[in-house]
Amino acid sequence: METPPNRTFEVEDGGFIALVILISVAFAYLLAPYFGAVLWGVVAAIMFQPLSAKLADKLGGRKNVAASLVLLGLIAVFVIPTILLGINLVNEASSIYNRIVTGQIDITEIVRNLQDALPESLRRFIAQYGIRDFEQVRTEFGSSITSGLQALAGRLLSLGQGALSFIAALGVMLYLSFFLLRDGDRYGLLVRESLPLKPETRDSLVAHFLLVVRATMRGTVVVAVVQGALGGILFSALGIEGALIWAVLMGFFSLLPAVGSGIIWVPVAIYLFAAGEVGKAAILVFCGVFIIGMVDNVLRPILVGRDTRMPDFVVLISTLAGLELFGLNGFIVGPVIAALFMAVWNQQRDRKLAVLDEQADDPANARDETVAHPS
Incomplete structure (x- = not known):
């Protein structure tokens, strides 16, 4: 059986690629609402x-x-x-x-x-x-x-x-x-x-995408719900006005690493201290640090896992940028884009290292190096 000759890139191929891109952009624009x-x-x-x-x-x-x-x-x-x-x-x-x-x-x-x-x-x-x-x-x-x-x-x-x-x-x-x-x-x-990618690269990126989406949902939604619920119960027990609103805000800000729900309960605790309600303020600080705050430190690593852990500054910036660009949907879109960005560059690094290892193991390269640098 004869092997088909290698095809050269023709004008029609470029036209088809342009058509694929144009139709894909048009379809994305159609789905935008x-x-x-x-x-x-x-x-x-x-x-x-x-x-x-x-x-x-x-x-x-x-x-x-x-x-x-x-x-x-x-x-x-x-x-x-x-x-x-x-x-x-x-x-x-x-x-x-x-x-x-x-x-x-x-x-x-x-x-x-x-x-x-x-x-x-x-x-x-x-x-x-x-x-x-x-x-x-x-x-x-x-x-x-x-x-x-x-x-x-x-x-x-x-x-x-x-x-x-x-x-x-x-x-x-x-x-x-x-x-x-x-x-x-x-x-x-x-x-x-x-997908116009090599099978091994394609499968790796798809698997990483699915892993990141599942980990992001587990690590953000569950933590947000738990922290918001605990905060709402605590505020309600302390008789603080608008406990449900504070609970929703704490759940929302828990999406932001390094900031978290503390951006809500810390100012409220300061106000309670200033208003002379020292007991309520002390209870709020204790529960905020050792109960609400520990939820993020304990649950998130368990739910997210090591395979999708990104530096906190990357998660923070990508989440804030996602919220700015995509609204509430951005808390998923932002970290997923950042994770895929890191995965793509990790793939590029692995491919480059693999090429260097092949060149190092190639006997022809070893002979060339011996000729170039005789002992």
């Missing part, structure tokens, strides 16, 4: 498709039933609690906003109490940096809070008006998740076979 729905559908499939496959085997190969059961489980465990949490969060934020507007919560009085609690030495230290008029500080702080609450009220109103878009996005996510849970292996094979 539902980027979040598609992303979460893919993530749900990556996380739970192995479970769906095992369940299908136990059900005698009935993939439709298995995928439906897994999807119903996701709705019961994740979707419905998230919707209920969002409704309660909106109600609590609206209640606090109304209490501030009606004067039941006086922001300037809170600032005045903090001012009165400051020691004289600290006041002189602050005055050295040009902050002398505390009344002006109170006024500016109060106006900033009012502006922020007005913006929050507008955002909540827009969320209510966008309920139809939310329902549509949720439907797209669940619909996509069902088919990916049922036929994920087949679609994954199609994607792998279509």
